[in-house]
Amino acid sequence: MEDKGRSKTEVFRQLKIFKKKDMTHLSGKILGSMCTCPHPIGLKAYHMFLESNLGDPGLFKGTKTMEKEVISLLGDLLGKQDIYGHIITGGTEANIMAMRSARNFAMEKNPKIKDPEIIVPKSAHFSFKKAADMLCLNIIEAQLDNEYKVDVNSIKELLSKNTVAVVAVAGTTELGKIDPVEEISHICYGNNIYLHVDAAFGGYSIPFLTEMGYEFPKFDFGLRGVCSITIDPHKMGLAPIPTGGILFREKKYLEAMSVETPYLTEDRQSTLVGTRTGASTAATWALIKYLGREGYKTVSDQCMKITKLLYNGIIESGFEVVTEPQLNIIAFKSKKVSVDELAYKLENLGWAVSKSSYPRAIRVIVMPHIKEEHVKVFIEDLNSLDL
Numbered sequence: 001m002e003d004k005g006r007s008k009t010e011v012f013r014q015l016k017i018f019k020k021k022d023m024t025h026l027s028g029k030i031l032g033s034m035c036t037c038p039h040p041i042g043l044k045a046y047h048m049f050l051e052s053n054l055g056d057p058g059l060f061k062g063t064k065t066m067e068k069e070v071i072s073l074l075g076d077l078l079g080k081q082d083i084y085g086h087i088i089t090g091g092t093e094a095n096i097m098a099m100r101s102a103r104n105f106a107m108e109k110n111p112k113i114k115d116p117e118i119i120v121p122k123s124a125h126f127s128f129k130k131a132a133d134m135l136c137l138n139i140i141e142a143q144l145d146n147e148y149k150v151d152v153n154s155i156k157e158l159l160s161k162n163t164v165a166v167v168a169v170a171g172t173t174e175l176g177k178i179d180p181v182e183e184i185s186h187i188c189y190g191n192n193i194y195l196h197v198d199a200a201f202g203g204y205s206i207p208f209l210t211e212m213g214y215e216f217p218k219f220d221f222g223l224r225g226v227c228s229i230t231i232d233p234h235k236m237g238l239a240p241i242p243t244g245g246i247l248f249r250e251k252k253y254l255e256a257m258s259v260e261t262p263y264l265t266e267d268r269q270s271t272l273v274g275t276r277t278g279a280s281t282a283a284t285w286a287l288i289k290y291l292g293r294e295g296y297k298t299v300s301d302q303c304m305k306i307t308k309l310l311y312n313g314i315i316e317s318g319f320e321v322v323t324e325p326q327l328n329i330i331a332f333k334s335k336k337v338s339v340d341e342l343a344y345k346l347e348n349l350g351w352a353v354s355k356s357s358y359p360r361a362i363r364v365i366v367m368p369h370i371k372e373e374h375v376k377v378f379i380e381d382l383n384s385l386d387l
């Protein structure tokens with residue numbers, strides 16, 4: 001650190017240099033991210049609540065009230081209004097919280113469990129590996145069927161007396177697939193096993209698309225075996241980063257991981273982090289109120305229509321789509337060059353694509369910042385590769 005501070009002009013001049021090196025969502029070139037341009041209403045609300053700390057909610061009673069309302073609104077969207085939860089940093093934190101609750105709850109109920117296990121689909125996000133590592137859980141992967149959804153029989157075979165949680169995904173990270181949650185819920189409910197649904201990606205679009213007539217399997221609290229759901233406002237919810245959500249069916253699941261907080265305005269705390277921003281809550285609240293169901297339906301429907309456009313363009317250009325998209329994610333490959341080579345060629349043309357690991361393919365997420373004109377240029381570029 002320098003002894004003397006620099007002028008404001010100088011500090012911001014240098015910040016602009018860093019900023020210039022960043023990509024922007026608005027450019028339409030970011031094709032491999034589940035984040036997007038934050039909506040201006042969310043940004044305005046976020047700025048208003050920058051000093052609010054939900055880690056000490058007694059000091060920020062307005063924000064706390066807002067968080068309760070947001071959780072109940074998200075619950076309402078996902079099949080149960082009277083639920084419990086928090087607005088946190090994202091899907092990773094939400095999944096870790098869910099696994100922590102499940103482990104504590106199961107081990108409290110059954111002290112004979114000495115070697116707790118979680119069963120997660122092979123397609124589950126890597127945050128479950130972090131959760132297993134932090135919480136000393138064995139992570140066991142359930143196999144996928146030929147549409148890359150979890151194979152229910154594989155879950156059944158893996159259940160054991162040490163299983164503390166089963167995970168299903170509604171909108172997988174790599175391919176946007178929705179697991180057969182209804183069947184899994186049935187199994188978990190019957191065996192008294194905690195079921196967590198990771199709808200970090202799909203939670204903000206499946207309900208709206210379903211209302212518009214798209215057909216999706218059930219995945220939410222309407223299924224009695226579902227104990228918790230991850231839903232990320234900073235993905236399809238258009239909220240600024242970092243904004244995640246964790247919802248629990250019953251208060252006992254939050255209580256299973258609460259600790260005493262002697263010096264704060266509330267006696268107990270269940271979140272992983274202590275100090276946490278109220279700004280994310282304000283942004284989520286403002287966007288739900290401003291956009292309403294109609295606004296979010298338009299956003300999700302638009303993404304699905306552009307996905308279809310991209311899908312057709314990819315096929316017409318002679319590339320191979322590895323599986324029929326269920327949500328706004330497409331994975332494809334070339335019949336002539338490897339996935340790495342194709343990715344390299346696309347990167348050279350300025351596109352930030354990502355690669356799926358299973359199956360290996362180029363992965364494009366059609367987030368709200370991807371417009372028709374971007375897809376047209378992308379398809380032209382695919383054709384120019386002459387593959």
Ligand SMILES: Cc1ncc(COP(=O)(O)O)c(C=O)c1O
Binds near residue numbers: 173
């Ligand atoms: C299904 C799913 N769950 C969890 C996460 C992790 O979310 P975050 O990066 O916000 O922690 C992701 C991220 O892409 C995801 O796709």
